[in-house]
Amino acid sequence: MRLPGQLAAAIEVLSDMEARHRPVADALRDWGLAHRFAGSGDRAVIGNLAYDALRKRASLGWRMGGDTPWHLVLGVAMLEWGEAPAALNAAFAEDRHAPPPVPEELLAGLGGRVLSDAPGHVRADLPEWLAPLFEAALGASWVEEAAALAGRPPLDLRVNTLKADRDKVAKQLARFAAQPTPYSPVGLHIPPVEGPRRHPNVQAEEAFQRGRFEVQDEGSQVAAFLSGAKPGEQVLDLCAGAGGKTLALAARMENRGQIYAHDSDRNRLAPIFDRLKRADVRNVQVRPPGPGTLDNLAGQMDRVLVDAPCTGTGIWRRRPDAKWRVTPEALQKRLGEQDAALAQAGAFVKPGGVLTYVTCSMLAAENGERIEAFRAAHPMFQPMPMRDVWSEAMPGAAPPVGTLSDNSALLTPHRAGTDGFFVTCLRRAA
Secondary structure, three states: OOHHHHHHHHHHHHHHHHHHOOOHHHHHHHHHHHOOOOOHHHHHHHHHHHHHHHHOHHHHHHHHOOOOHHHHHHHHHHHHOOOOHHHHHHHHHOOOOOOOOOOHHHHHHHOOOOHHHOOHHHHHOOOHHHHHHHHHHHHHHHHHHHHHOOOOOOEEEEEOOOOOOHHHHHHHOHHHOOEEOOOOOOEEEEOOOOOOOOOOOHHHOHHHHOOOEEEOOHHHHHHHHOOOOOOOOEEEEOOOOOOHHHHHHHHHOOOOOEEEEEOOOHHHHOOHHHHHHHHOOOOEEEEOOOOOOOHHHOOOEEEEEEEOOOOOHHHOOOOHHHHHHOOHHHHHHHHHHHHHHHHHHHOOEEEEEEEEEEEOOOOHHHOHHHHHHHHHHOOOEEEOOHHHHHHHHOOOOOOOOOOEOOOEEEEOHHHHOOOOEEEEEEEEOO
16 A cells, blocks of 8 residues: 555544544454455554544644544644655545545645644643643643653563563564663663554564563553562452553562452453463462452452552553543543542551552542542551652662652653553551
């Protein structure tokens, strides 16, 4: 496929996503199944166009004078990828699969729409109703913080120290220019790709197949390590999902002690079994959802990790369509789920044990406010000084500037180059 056809395909994907109110990944998958002639390179370009359009829907729509799929995809091509409008129109005229050309009046107006003149939520590339919540959580830098969530993410890897070390895996991935992460002591970082290019398929590598590394954002790695889990301890990962943090903890604990991995959704938990086997993890018990499945753990855990369900505002770089689907009603639902998860988790922490609360959200309502509400009902849990927590869990790695407050950490793309993660640790009175 040539670029005109790829642009038309991306427009089709976004139109399908809007019409059927579904994730962009599903629309891309179905488009690929219906157009099997398209090669992997074509699908990568179409996916990049669609994802970039969603990441910057507000700013592209403002500069293009409209936010239809046509405006957004052509905006990506011209304003983000540097395609010359005249060259695009010339190519469109010679390709029957091309989208409608760019009209002269739109081209004439592009130069006059300077993004610095746009409202704050447009420059931040987020829904207008969320702007006050971001400003309240992030202060004067809220526009820059939110705009960083509209960029492309890197490809971060976590080296499985049960099977390899970071230097060895870096050598095996040398052709991808993988570099050590600045904070996680076991992370590797492959920078974001540009334009139509795509990230390497590292899961096809022998090192991945042999369990020497996992794909995991550096922020997620750090969040797991800040829980402070040590070899020989009893740990409950209450909202384990597919097991990314569970595996990170297992390696940190050197396969000693016991981790109980649980999730209320059996489908989310399903991938963990293959991942545990590939990583050679032997200190994890998977506790699927069901009546009484966790009863014998009450009051017994040295540490409980709650990676709570949230709006996911911190991972918008990877799931930009979720940015435009989140609603005030969805936020309120998540707050209730977070309160329930914290209350459930507290019952498993033994006296002197630690409860670690993690979200991939940037919103104070899902972060510090939930901790305040929990502590009001459970005064036996006291916050731990985050600088001490960081120093013990991440020796030798200074925290990113502006990341730590007295009792919590907030990693962000703007400050740390990671996805957005909030972490706080509470110790139960002995």
